[in-house]
Amino acid sequence: MRLAISAFAAFVLLLAAAASAQTGNNNSFQLKTGSGSDTKLLKVEFINDYIVHVSASPGDQFSFRKSLIIDESVKPSGNFKTEDKGDYILMTSSALKVRIDKSTERISFYDRDGHIILQEPENVCRTFADTNIMGENAYRILQTFLASPGEAFYGFGAHQNGIMNYRGEDVDLWQYNIVDIIPFMVSSKNYGILWDNYSRTKFGDYRDYISLNKTFELFTKEGNSGGLTAEYFEDENFQKLLIKRPEERIEHEYIDKNDPFPDGFEKVKSVRWEGFLKSNKEGLHKLRLYCSGYTKMWVGDSLVVDSWRQNWLPWTHIIKLDLKKGERKKIKIEWIHSGGYIGLKALPPSGENYDGIISLHSEVADQIDYYFVYGNNLDEVIKGYRYLTGKAPVMPKWAMGFWQCRERYKTQDELLEVVREYRKRKIPIDNIVQDWFYWKEDDWGNHDFDPSRFPDPEGMIKELHDSLNAHIMISVWPKFYVGTAHFEEFKKNGWLYMRNVDVGEKDWVGPGYVSTFYDPYSEGARKLYWKQIENKLFSKGIDAWWLDATEPDIHSNLSPEETLRRMGPTALGTPARYRNTYSLLNSKAVYEGQRLSNPDKRVFILTRSAFAGQQKYSAATWSGDVAARWYDFKVQIPAGLNFSLSGIPYWTTDIGGFAVEPRYENPSGKDLEEWRELNTRWFQFGAFCPLFRSHGQFPYREIFNISPEGHPAYESMVYYDKLRYRLMPYIYSLAGMVTFEDYTIMRALILDFPDDKNVFNISDQYMFGPAFLVNPVTDFKARSRKVYLPAGADWYDFYTGKKYTGGKSIAADAPYERIPLFVKAGSIIPIGPGIQYTGQKQADTLTLFVYAGGDASFVLYEDEGTNYNYEKGLYSTIEFKYDETDKELVIGERKGEFPGMLSERIINIVFINSDSPRPFEFNIKPDRVVNYNGKEVKIKL
Missing domain, CATH: 2.60.40.1760 (glycosyl hydrolase (family 31))
Incomplete structure (x- = not known):
């Protein structure tokens, strides 16, 4: 049966x-x-x-x-x-x-x-x-x-x-x-x-969402049955009415599966749908609004959606309605489009709990x-x-520093000048990212630099490495233009998805070019993919890989059914069976390929999709082409927390948001100030993500291009960048914990406070490692925010040293330049010297910030930072332990060793308790100074 x-x-x-x-x-x-x-x-x-x-x-x-x-x-x-x-x-x-x-x-x-x-x-x-x-x-x-x-x-x-x-x-x-x-x-x-x-x-x-008229009886705004009132306007202010008619469906979601707009739509700038919904069922109804452009939606008198999305990447909003049988509910949607997509579908009550x-x-x-x-x-x-x-390998140490990126550096001079400017201004940076389109326009997939814009890629990389002490990550897609040499190599082996070619679908570059993706489900295809990358890029000294569009996004804005048709057949079976694992297999290709090619150089992959097990391929994930909006910023926090709870430890987001709405493209006045504040608040959050990376479309995202020196935005971003580098001993030790203890760096509060049910639904606060409670500010012009201090611990304000009792909410100060940041009582935080890049020097002077109020411990992890010698046991650990009862700090005996390890160092100790509420300062005067040579030291505080 x-x-x-x-x-x-x-x-x-x-x-x-x-x-x-x-x-x-x-x-x-x-x-x-x-x-x-x-x-x-x-x-x-x-x-x-x-x-x-x-x-x-x-x-x-x-x-x-x-x-x-x-x-x-x-x-x-x-x-x-x-x-x-x-x-x-x-x-x-x-x-x-x-x-x-x-x-x-x-x-x-x-x-x-x-x-x-x-x-x-x-x-x-x-x-x-x-x-x-x-x-x-x-x-x-x-x-x-x-x-x-x-x-x-x-x-x-x-x-x-x-x-x-x-x-x-x-x-x-x-x-x-x-x-x-x-x-x-x-x-x-x-x-x-x-x-x-x-x-x-x-x-x-x-259940699948269904057409609006299959769930509700629809009424015009005047109350007549037969559909919602649809009004099409020639302007963006909903003033110059062009077309008015009743409509029973709003389904303009895809290229291949779409209801037609009315004749004359080419003149339309905005659309309003308005009327009433009535259901013959009682209970929870769901609406799914899918839209690009500027979209607002009201249910009753409540504004439930206020969205902007780039034209080529719509997104969904789910609205829940608890309705009585026969009840009419007023609805209104206003849409300012840019040739994009919109759809509204529904689900009636399921009858199930x-x-x-x-x-x-x-x-x-x-x-x-x-x-x-x-x-x-x-x-x-x-x-x-x-x-x-599979376990997550230790990431290269430089990957824990700051990365700068934009869409995109058009020439090698642009790229180099950015790093030179960071060094000139003494703003720490470790990695510069070359996004897509460094190749000739019609040469996507051959991985060759366009010689007219990148005349000496080897020289560019050499200057980055030798003179500027920076690393370079490069964008590599699984995409190949028809007729390129690499396309032909894959085609002759049957390792390409050919439907996109057969239908002649062109992309968005220049006049448009036909392309397709390779099939990583074939072992031979994976090896060829790496071989091509190795020959053209790895051999030049590229340090890391940005694997883009790995959903795979062969073509955006297609229906799910057609999306599957474009991805296949795979070597293992139908795309319907294997759809979600493309990124996993693509990451496997690069990780295994590089480890064979150069067993001593740590692999680093950043990819746009994820699947279970991907962490073992040294693959981090970013949250994709999110919009530069306050709402989109806010939802990054629960996205990153749930991602981390899903078992993959390295996650990041485009600081500032990738896609930029028109008012920010060349902002002035109020828009400019909002742009700067949005980037600043996002940057403050990004400093406490597992990976710290600024990226997005124009305007340029470099700190000095967002705002001038002396502006609060500039000063704040530089502060948090420098703080990230001072925290490198703490952060890199967390990376060691990820590998050796299966630790999670970006921590939903339930991880550390499972007995406090108040934290179960908190989506805008989290722990960064065992010590820091991070509280991003996600509202424009907010200068304070509610912070819940979890029960089970007391808390210190990081900036003032003031102590608070846990288990309560406070109104925390949040000036433009700072986010509320608290340290859990019973914490030890190792702080390193000021450096411009992670490899500049080891932490020969270490400052331990000891926060009293509970027993504390922390293990400092150190290794060579760029190779796999740690897999052979070549690393060291030093355990720090503080006993609250005896007020004693123990700096443990160093365990293990590795080439180049410091045999001696100075350890400064800063002791903070309720009687001594000391603020964090980069060059704070220590309470004690210890000359440490690897032997155990006990200190009474």
Whole structure:
């Protein structure tokens, strides 16, 4: 039997399955069910004491497909016990108990003391529905669990929706320019679910949005039935009416799948839709507004959307309406377009309580595969994720410094002059980024510099390295113009997606050129991709790789159906099955290629998409081409926090926002001041992200191009840049913790304060490492902001040293030049000397800021910074410990060594407590000075 899953009501059906056969050993149990269930085979296997793999198949055998995300080193290990209890099987490890009910196949997870952690519903908990997609027979799969009261959910990658806690929300796991997909969810109950599926997946309500008139009865603004009033204007002020008519749908979302605009639309500058919605159902209705250009939407008298998006990258807004049956709700949309896209669709009430369940639905599968990951805290859960999918290598030390980028440096002189200017002004910088189009206009994919603009790329890179002490990252796409040499190399091996070529779709460059992407699912294609990069770029001295458009974004603004057609077929199967993993395989190509080519040089990759396991390829992700708007800035914070909770530790954003609305292109007056303040506030946030990178379209994003010296914007950005470099001993130690302890640098508050339920939904504050509470300012002209100081600790104002009690909210000062920044009582922060780049010198003078109020410890990690000798054990650590009772600081004995390590250094100690509220200063006078030679030192404070 194959249950249809078009309606969630299938979950209330009782299973009639009976166990007909069972097999097992100490670490796994396999159940072959009777004919009454969708599930024919069920396997539960302990990977280790904290991780359980569950597989459910609708067929007579399990799939033989190899997982793309589980690391090859993962093998079941540990001491487990499997017992037949008659009606159920009980599997036990030192940390978990797993119960499998034979008659219903229900799986329940308990801690070692028998407390329930997670369980499937008592009735139908998983379904399989036959489907044929892109010519492949497969299954649509649905798995559910019961949510506990008060439980919060996080993860799933980075989504631009401003949501922190996904309890009761919907998440669409579909790669998109500004969306990064990681199918890993973590819970406030200290477990995670790693969903091993690569097709489009939905958490929550999995139904597709439908046309407006299929959900509501529509009325004009005058109250007549038949549609909303649509008014088309010749001006942007909604004054010069050109066309007026009723419309039952607003669906202008894609190039290939679009309702026509009315005749004469070429003269239209703005459109207004206005009227009333009425539903014949009571309950929660959802509206999905998808738009580019300037868009405002009112429901009733409330403004619910105020958006600007670049024409080629629309985005969605979800509006929830709790309606009574027959109730009319007023709606108005105003759209100032630039030839772009807009659509409004809806969902009627589902009849299900999605707040009470965990629901995962995938479009293409052979079977259900998920990993239940448990821990004593969420750090341990993330550690379990990396155990399964691979550890994150230590990033090169220079990557933790400041990067400058713009779209784009047009010549090598432009690029070099920027770095020279930073050095001249003594503003620290480590990396300059060459964005796209350094090649000849018609030569995309050959990786050759245009000699008219970059006459001596080797000389340019040599000057960056030898004279300017900077690194260079370069943009490399998986894209190739038809007829280029590299295109032909891939084509002859059948390693290109040809539909885009066959339909003759041109891109946006010059007159437009036909292109396509290569297929990284082929091992041979991955090797060729690296070989081409190595020959043309790595051989010249390029340090790092910016892998752009890795969704893959072969062409923007196509419907999801056509997007899939352009991406395939892949070497492993249909694009529908593998859509979300392109970035993973593309990163694998570059990481493995460089490690073979130069085993001693650390790989660094920045890529626009993500998937589970990508961290093991030294790949960081940025949040895509977000808009330079206050709203878009604000939603970066929960996006980065959920991304980090998803297990991948390195994330960043375009400081200032990538795409610029017209009023900022050549701003003056009020617009100029807002532009400067937006960039300043974003920069302040960026200084406390795992990676620190300024980038965007014109206006130029260099600090000195945003504002002149002496302006608050300039002074603030320089301050936080210098602070980042002073914090380098702290930050680089966090990078060591990422690799050796599976640590997370950018930390949602639930990681460190899980017992304080006030933090569960906080989306605009976070910890940066164990010490700093970061509170970005995301509102224009705000000079104070509400800050919640989590319970369980006291807090020091970083700038004044004033101490506050935790567990309460305060109105914190936020002058233009500063964001509220607090340090947790019981912290040790190592501060280094002022440097202009990370490799300038080691921290021969180290200042320890010791914040009293609790026991504290911190481990300083050091290595050579650019090679993989740390994998051979060549690194050192020094542990600092402070005992609050004895007021004693212990500087531990240095452990380990590496070439070039400092044998001696000066360690200054600054002691801060409530009786001595000292502000942070770069050159603060220390309380004690220690000449440290690697031996343990004890100091009474």
